[in-house]
Amino acid sequence: MAAAAIIVNALGVVFLAHAVYSAYEHSLLPSSTATPPSGSALSRSLKPNVNLPIDITLETLFSALLLCVGVVLSSPGLKPIQWNVWAGRLEKSKEAREITEVGVGGGNPYAGLEERAGFLDIRGKRKEFADWIKKDARSEKS
Known part of the structure; x- marks a missing residue:
């Protein structure tokens, strides 16, 4: 059971790292050809892009689910409450x-x-x- 928990946690970390990297790369894509106004406090590269594709969102949720399952599998047995x-x-x-x-x-x-x-x-x-x-x-x- 411990080996399965390690594998599930490792897969969750890999998927989460890939989802984070994909979200970062997607945020760098040009979303419009218009230049930002000159009085803008933030440059164009620092403005957040929250319109992530569905595959990146699903990969993030899947990796979080895998990590939750891995943590539950690797936790020790529960002790009695009474x-x-x-x-x-x-x-x-x-x-x-x-x-x-x-x-x-x-x-x-x-x-x-x-x-x-x-x-x-x-x-x-x-x-x-x-x-x-x-x-x-x-x-x-x-």
Whole structure:
């Protein structure tokens, strides 16, 4: 697939270069025999000629289409949009679980946020409080 993308991109560049050169050459053709007025700020060779033949226009559009297709073919695969799918794939891969250097690898990148020491565990605190209340209630009955 990579070789096909390179060939499509190369053809697109060649066609685009030819279309640009053809448009330049067409702009140099004399469009009228009248001489430009002497008070003209632009000389006759610098005035733009926008009446391009249809073949040059079609070649330009075709080359742009080829380049777009070549860029799409040569791009890497898309990654999942949903974070949980991405993190799940990352946790399942053996390479991602291996820590090769500090801060690189280690599975889910959000695991550190969930297991950090300064993170307050509300459910755990609520359970501790309920146990404390039950223990206090038992001590009052005795």
